[in-house]
């Protein structure tokens with residue numbers, strides 16, 4: 001569909017080779033033999049053409065070879081259109097739980113619950129979207145056709161609040177429900193989509209769109225696509241292509257825009273066309289201290305570690321300090337710090353190699369493993385500096 005295609009290059013080379021063979025044969029073969037050979041080749045070519053045409057008309061999409069770059073290769077499920085052909089009798093009954101079981105979506109919700117602490121409004125929205133598609137599937141069984149719902153989405157929230165994780169689960173869910181053909185996710189940012197000179201942007205954007213077809217295109221920090229006031233910027237060209245594809249190919253692709261809420265709002269103000277194509281807005285709230293601690297506990301639990309009671313107190317203190325620091329990234333900061341704590345724990349055990357260690361010793365992170373973070377010493381020196389500054393400012397008694 002877009003840009004240079006190796007398929008067409010191969011065809012041109014093949015045609016050229018055939019032409020060369022015909023010219024060589026015309027010169028070197030006796031004329032009657034050449035005519036007989038050409039007639040046989042033409043008849044065989046016509047038969048092959050007819051057979052191929054008939055095959056492509058009877059075969060369904062799933063028989064065609066898959067595209068390159070597909071992350072998830074589950075090809076056993078049938079797409080929404082080819083799923084069931086027999087229409088149910090109007091008096092027949094169907095239970096949604098049976099349909100849910102058949103679509104095998106319970107696994108996605110279990111995984112969402114296990115992977116993500118809290119995020120209840122987001123999980124509820126995912127449930128709502130699943131219900132819409134589930135009812136759509138059942139209606140389809142009764143022959144009740146409706147246009148495919150628009151599901152382009154916008155995920156807003158601070159870094160590390162679970163946007164990418166939910167997008168991956170969403171891709172899986174929509175694939176299981178037959179909404180997406182492949183269900184893979186292509187992650188893209190401005191640099192993947194927008195070029196730096198004339199004629200560079202369209203092929204770049206189209207290449208990414210082609211990779212994402214059948215799945216989800218997740219555009220992180222989508223507002224960077226648009227640079228108001230920069231006349232040399234090609235972002236608008238990319239946005240125009242996206243708008244067109246979001247409208248015309250919405251049965252093949254789902255677009256999720258992601259980023260900070262306030263910047264996304266400004267982006268939508270300047271790009272109302274984009275706003276009108278987004279059907280669902282999901283807001284990922286920043287985590288509170290208790291949620292961050294619970295996230296840390298769940299992360300450690302999954303890797304068979306845990307915090308001793310003193311370590312948990314220290315970890316709370318660490319998080320309180322870290323939340324006030326620049327570049328705090330919610331659950332990602334929790335994950336990174338716990339990885340560093342695991343490193344300190346291992347180093348602490350390895351420092352006394354002659355000691356016998358129990359299974360519990362290998363699982364338990366101690367207060368020292370948390371307190372060794374440089375953030376505590378940094379906070380101490382900061383408060384010392386603040387204290388001396390305050391003393392200097394204090395008026396002296398005259």
Ligand SMILES: Nc1ncnc2c1ncn2[C@@H]1O[C@H](COP(=O)(O)OP(=O)(O)O)[C@@H](O)[C@H]1O
Nearest residue numbers: 115116117159160161162163164165295331332
């Ligand atoms: N609610 C949560 N519970 C547990 N882990 C979480 C939660 N939210 C995010 N994470 C973890 O934090 C990390 C960053 O999440 P991610 O989805 O990449 O965030 P974002 O895309 O919003 O920056 C991932 O390892 C993810 O599993």
Ligand SMILES: [Mg+2]
Nearest residue numbers: 160163164220
């Ligand atoms: Mg992300």
